[in-house]
Amino acid sequence: MSPLQVCRIEDHFPYPTMRRGQAEFINAVLRSLKGGINVIEAPSGLGKTSGVLSAISCLSELEGAKFIYAVRTHSQVSRVMEECLKFPKVKMIALRGKGELCINWKVRRIKNNFLMNMKCEELRKLGSCPYYPPKIREARRCHDPILLKGNYCPYYSSLGIINGYDAVVLCYPYLFEEELYSVLRGFNPDYLIIDEAHNLRRFWFSRIVATLELEKLERVLSSLCERWSDLMRSLQRSRMQSLEIPRNYLIYLLRECLSSSPKSFEHFSKWILSEVEGSKRIILEPPNLILLKEVDGSLEESLKRFKSVLLISGTWSEEVARGEVLEELNYERISLDRWGEVASFIVRDFTTRFEERSRLEFYRVASTLAELSEAVVGNMGIFTSSYEVLQGVLDAGFENMVEKPLFIERKDMDSHELSKMISEFKSMSSIGAILLGVQGGRSSEGEDFPGLQMTASIVLGLQLSKPNTLGRVQEILWRKYTRLEDPTLINACRSAIQAAARPVRAQDDIGFIAFVDRRFSYCLGMMPPWMRRGIKYVRLEDLVPSAQEFFNRRSPMKRVDVAEDMPSSSES
Known part of the structure; x- marks a missing residue:
């Protein structure tokens, strides 16, 4: 018997009346979670978040299913967690990054994610972070670590309790962040639901193409090494708009520049060398240094790890969705001719x-x-x-x-x-x-x-x-x-x-x-x-x-x- 036949949505939907088109949307969500990669196109403001939470509430109770619910922005994560409070049968945790959660000022002041992670790892290994190891406190039903107060690390404490929840909500760029994704593998989710999925391919491409601001690099490297300044001047004199730099040459140049740098540059050195060594082609085009990287697998292979995937969008037509995802799709549209x-x-x-x-x-x-x-x-x-x-x-x-x-x-x-x-x-x-x-x-x-x-x-x-x-x-x-x-x-x-x-x-x-x-x-x-x-x-x-x-x-x-x-x- 299908979830659609068993689920009594009125037992899970907390509001007295549904919006126009919302019942149709919830039924489409339940149909889509039977397998494969599915797309639902539905207009903005339909109440999709409450519709998705209704389906999560039903299926987690019915079959013990586990979900990842991915949204685009941090503020959307917060709104999903606020909505979770209205659904008494849903147990959901927000998975947030160190940039949002870290309370150690020595780490929090660093804006670069790579350097932030390095500083965090260094402090933890030395036992110098007063907030680590974290104390595992009693978890809330709708657990958002950004709201917690206390003298313990909210990031690692949230990772320690994730397996006790039915659903994880996160920003979908985190799906491609190795440390967080390794935690999700332990969570062992059945279903992946992605909102604003029309942006997913663009974020996946960010794994292949990275840009570094030349102005910021030059401020650091020119103070350490004349050869970097020579390279910049040569580009200016040539009047070329862009220049491909041999990878091995740039690695050699950076190592020479950084070899005698003060200890305070240690993390920067590791970061810039890691970025360049992980690239297969490097192009200098002011105002950016463009790094082209190798990528393991495809977006479609990542999606096929789940029993079922639901991609939701308000602006993804069927033709474009089928052109963007190179797998067979089940497509449904909730069409409302008049809206506002x-x-x-x-x-x-x-x-x-x-x-x-x-x-x-x-x-x-x-x-x-x-x-x-x-x-x-x-x-x-x-x-x-x-x-x-x-x-x-x-x-x-x-x-x-x-x-x-x-x-x-x-x-x-x-x-x-x-x-x-x-x-x-x-x-x-x-x-x-x-x-x-x-x-x-x-x-x-x-x-x-x-x-x-x-x-x-x-x-x-x-x-x-x-x-x-x-x-x-x-x-x-x-x-x-x-x-x-x-x-x-x-x-x-x-x-x-x-x-x-x-x-x-x-x-x-x-x-x-x-x-x-x-x-x-x-x-x-x-x-x-x-x-x-x-x-x-x-x-x-x-x-x-x-x-x-x-x-x-x-x-x-x-x-x-x-x-x-x-x-x-x-x-x-």
Whole structure:
């Protein structure tokens, strides 16, 4: 008898009423956990987290099944753990990295993961960490080590109790981190559920291509070795845009530079040599040193370790999913033609295409967006195609043009800093604020803005790869490991659509959505039906009167109904 026939979802779902499409989604989840690799495409805000937890609750009780539930960001892990508290039959633990959990300041101050792990290992071996070995305290039913207080290591204490749980929730890049994955093997999971699975291949590629910032390397190496400075000067004199460096030569050069370095450079030396020695090709292309690495196995082989795999996405069409995962897939779509109150636009007379950028065009778009912000009721998000485009908007004087509070996502922001900024941005929804971020960033994917927290999303520019070596390498990887015909365009459209959908997280939300680049017409086929229905092509200057009409005719406040008894969704 199948789980679908045995599970009484009403015994596991904790809310009095389900959202539209949610029962269909839960049944699809249960069907998918019968074996193989499965994909469910479902719209944002459906209540997918509570749907997944309902299935976990049922199957863990029914057959003692164990789950890994992988999400994209740290904040999504936190929201899953908050939701877990509503499900009395679910025993779940959050698996987090040392960067989030370490309480030893000697380790925590280090930003590089490799160096952080080395320092942690050194202190543990010397017995110099006062928080290790950890005390195993009584575990909570929904156990999130980041919330624990005490003078013991929350990272290793959580690893010590993981086997007593039915489900582990983690950020899915950790699926490829050897130390954490070895723990998961001991947990012996039956099922793997991945949310926002359209990003999975891109994270898998991060195992093959690594980039190191030349400016940071040069600050260290130039102080130790003149030959490194000679190499940089030679590249500048040659006026070559990129240069492939023989691996053995670079290893020799680094060893010579580091041979007489002070002891304080010991960990840095081990890190940089480990990175270079683990690479098969090395390309110098300012501002990065590009490292191409060997990879064992394939993404598909990793997925086939489980009895069943479920990949969930709100923007993964069947054609793209089958082109991206090179295994037989079972595909289901939960289709809702209408989702929220939405007005969508494509600006036909503007582009961020590099050859057509100018200070005049940046001033034109900055002044239009400033005027548009006054028409928006609630918060507005602006998501640019790159940090260069974001800077172009700022250089045009955008900060001085707007009267509402402006929050700017910086490239060097850590997760804690960004989380604090997003919380402050959300808190200003009653007066209206502006968030300026980047497509594919942490604020444009994996973050929810229900109600007035964001009612307008402006997607500025199409995020096509730069015509450089790194962009060409990434395109080669997509063509080698997938069957996608135009992976660059597909990924650009996907990032844009994810950003555009930020305001509409539930059926009662409203969203004014503007794609500000004429090239977004190429993305129409990838947009969900509720977003592309009635989409209009307009001039840039038409956005302001369109927004005035939209917000004058609609109330951005949600209706008070049963949906408000449920927390905002935590998935895209």
